[in-house]
Amino acid sequence: MTSYDFGYTWVWTHGHLVPLVAFAVLVALAVWRRWSRWLAGVFTVLALWAAASFAITQHVLRANMPLELPTASFLHEGTGRVLDLGAGSGRSTLMVLQARPAAHVTAVDIYRGYFGIDDNTPARIMANARVAGVDGRLDVQTADIRALPFADSSYDAAVSAFAIDHLNREGVTRSLAEVSRVLRPGGEFLLIVLNVDGWVKVAYPLPHGHGYFSHSPGPNRWTSALEGAGFEVVEQGTRPALLYVLGRRRPTP
Ligand SMILES: C[S@@+](CC[C@H](N)C(=O)[O-])C[C@H]1O[C@@H](n2cnc3c(N)ncnc32)[C@H](O)[C@@H]1O
Structure with missing residues (x-):
């Protein structure tokens, strides 16, 4: 390919x-x-x-291109073990691997069900990583982000793009608790969700699958959810069609 x-x-x-x-x-x-x-x-x-x-x-x-990192602050030291939650076919994984050439990513996805991507498999994300020349810094695991198969404090950073906002309220709470658990204290979490802004409203005026966010719009919903899961929110912002929140895992008391 x-x-x-x-x-x-x-x-x-x-x-x-x-x-x-x-x-x-x-x-x-x-x-x-x-x-x-x-x-x-x-x-x-x-x-x-x-x-x-x-x-x-x-x-x-641009659904057929890797995402661009919305903030230069994320993992600005450029190295570390990074989780991508709901990595799918790899747009967010490649975003990290290309912008942070010394980082290693573990891509996690459930690889079943329909989320806008047909017949998704770990082989597809690996093939995309090969095209980008970053496959040597990637491993892929099939798992549910609401119950991660990783030890406490085992990752330096995490990202999740357009995945957690597919979950229901309980799923959001569980997945944020899980990412908080597997990050080391001080570890960064970059959450990216669909922002139903003017671009999205024009292109897709009919309902779509990002239920939790669409029914509860506004950045405060996400900053409060991150704070509730043990993160200090250090930055938030929007780009066309997306909202991002950068959190830092608080030390456990
Ligand atoms: C719209 S895709 C986004 C993929 C990728 N992050 C991107 O930006 O292109 C949403 C992904 O979340 C995954 N997903 C949804 N629920 C999940 C769960 N409970 N555990 C793991 N992955 C899940 C889906 O399988 C799908 O690959």
């Missing part, structure tokens, strides 16, 4: 081309058959929406 395959289904990456073509054909028909200007106007607006949404998926959401 010579290019990335993150496995996000075409519905997410190219699905807007279907309404784009359909509404463009309807605009052409409306002009040709001299349908009412009102109808032609509605089809034009819908075709423009589909075109704008497709551009957003390709240039803003």
Whole structure:
């Protein structure tokens, strides 16, 4: 394999081309058959929406590219043992391995169920790591992030992108407690969740699978959840379509 395959289904990456073509054909028909200007106007607006949404998926959401680290503060010493919770096909894992060339990542995922990625496997994330030339610093484990198979204080840092916000309230609490348990005191946790901002609202106006966050919007929900799990929140912010919170594990009293 010579290019990335993150496995996000075409519905997410190219699905807007279907309404784009359909509404463009309807605009052409409306002009040709001299349908009412009102109808032609509605089809034009819908075709423009589909075109704008497709551009957003390709240039803003970029589901088929590795993520970019939203903050330079994360693991700024550049080395350490890092966990990626809900690593999937590797966009967040490659984000860490590429930005922090001395770090080692353990990618953890349940590798079952549908989360926008078809037929996901550990082999796919390893293949993506080979494309990036970082596979020597990666190991992959199949596990549930609500019950991690690792010893207390065994990792220096952790990330999780677009995974914990798929869980229900209890799942969020359990997974945050688990990441807190397996990080050493002072260890950093970078949580990235979907931010239903203007980009997302335009491209995906219908409901999607990020339930806990979507129904309880706002950064405070996540900062309080991290604090409740034993983290000091040291930074938070947004980038297009995402919200991030950087926490540091408090020393155990
Ligand atoms: C939308 S994908 C995000 C993957 C990757 N972090 C990224 O940014 O592209 C969500 C991932 O979370 C994983 N996941 C969901 N619930 C999980 C659980 N309880 N334990 C482990 N992984 C889980 C899914 O299998 C899926 O790979």
